[in-house]
Amino acid sequence: MCELERNRDREEAATGPGRLKKTVVMVGMMGAGKTAVGRALAARLKVPFLDSDAEIEAAANRTIPEIFARDGEQFFRDKETRVIARLLQRPRHGVLSTGGGAFLSETNRQMISRDGVSVWLQADLDVLWNRVRHRNTRPLLRTPDPRATLAALYEARVPLYGKADLVVRSDGRASIEDMVDRVLTALATRPDVLEPQG
Numbered sequence: 001m002c003e004l005e006r007n008r009d010r011e012e013a014a015t016g017p018g019r020l021k022k023t024v025v026m027v028g029m030m031g032a033g034k035t036a037v038g039r040a041l042a043a044r045l046k047v048p049f050l051d052s053d054a055e056i057e058a059a060a061n062r063t064i065p066e067i068f069a070r071d072g073e074q075f076f077r078d079k080e081t082r083v084i085a086r087l088l089q090r091p092r093h094g095v096l097s098t099g100g101g102a103f104l105s106e107t108n109r110q111m112i113s114r115d116g117v118s119v120w121l122q123a124d125l126d127v128l129w130n131r132v133r134h135r136n137t138r139p140l141l142r143t144p145d146p147r148a149t150l151a152a153l154y155e156a157r158v159p160l161y162g163k164a165d166l167v168v169r170s171d172g173r174a175s176i177e178d179m180v181d182r183v184l185t186a187l188a189t190r191p192d193v194l195e196p197q198g
Helices: 003-015 034-045 052-060 064-071 073-088 106-115 125-132 146-161 176-187
Strands: 018-020 023-027 049-051 095-097 116-122 166-169 194-196
Touching: 023 034, 023 073, 023 106, 034 049, 034 095, 034 176, 049 052, 052 064, 052 073, 052 095, 064 073, 073 095, 073 106, 106 116, 116 176, 125 146, 166 176
Parallel strands: 023 095, 023 116, 049 095, 116 166
Antiparallel strands: 018 194
């Protein structure tokens, strides 16, 4: 990194709500808002935004549905773990959005807890369904009854999401900026993660 980039990073960090000491990892169900809220949070903190699914797609030169169809879910999960490990080791901390299944892996949970902080965007099933039902981009919902499939995934995954370091409620009514405020309030309880300005 050149001196100009280092100076710019210092200036950006000085104007944000605080300085990140660890990467913030957004976890939760599909449709919870991990990418939208994560991107806005990164902008507010003036840090990089990363998306594990996008990184996997770039590395494989295929979409997530194509990876699932050609190589299966286990192949995808193995690649996901490697990508998350790499992103957590970046020298500049940022905000990382993960796929809905990433936090189910104990290996991933331990890695994230050790090298970052997990933030579960907790949304009710109805909120999630309203957000994903019109999109045909979710490989796990390509079933005869996608709502029932989502409900089954929700029931199985919620106890594991409950192991996240921080929980932020996503009620489906709050704006993205309001959600960012909620996440920052939660992060403020963790001085090991977010160092306040001033």
